[in-house]
Amino acid sequence: MPELGRREIPGLLLRVVPESRRVIETAAGVPADQAVSGGMEWFDLYDFLSDVFRGLLRPALLEKERDDDLVARSFDFVETVLRSSNESVSGAGYFQFVEPLFGGEDLLVAAIPVMREETLRLTLSELDTERLSSGARAALVDYLT
Secondary structure, three states, X not given: OOOOOHHHHHHHHXXXXXXXXXXXXXXXXXXXXXXXXXXXXXXXXXXXXXXXXXXXXXXXXXXXXXXXXXXXXXXHHHHHHHOOOOHHHHHHHHHHXXXXXXXOHHHXXXXXHHOOHHHHXXXXXXXXXXXXXXXXHHHOHHHHO
């Protein structure tokens, strides 16, 4: 995977998940098109990815009538970040997209079935299945074996 610089992340997000426009504008304080131009030093990578998780991915996963296309494209973005050869980018992606999933079984159960390969590998490598409820283990049985 080619190196993905931190400045490229907002533009990539906007291209892959156009619904992220509001999250980008809130984080940047300027219109999304201006924020993703690449020339601005307006964001902290960890804070930005945390905003994306809290403002886009988490709500999309937990919607009662989930938009599967939005969730799929969001995980495409997450996968690209996690596969970056730039360790600061991939590390930030792990801490802001994978670790927060362990905050609730509802997130894990919603996310694991739609994750891409690297995201799933990282999540399962850190998952303590002994701490899962029997309901969560049953829902994820196909991924835990």
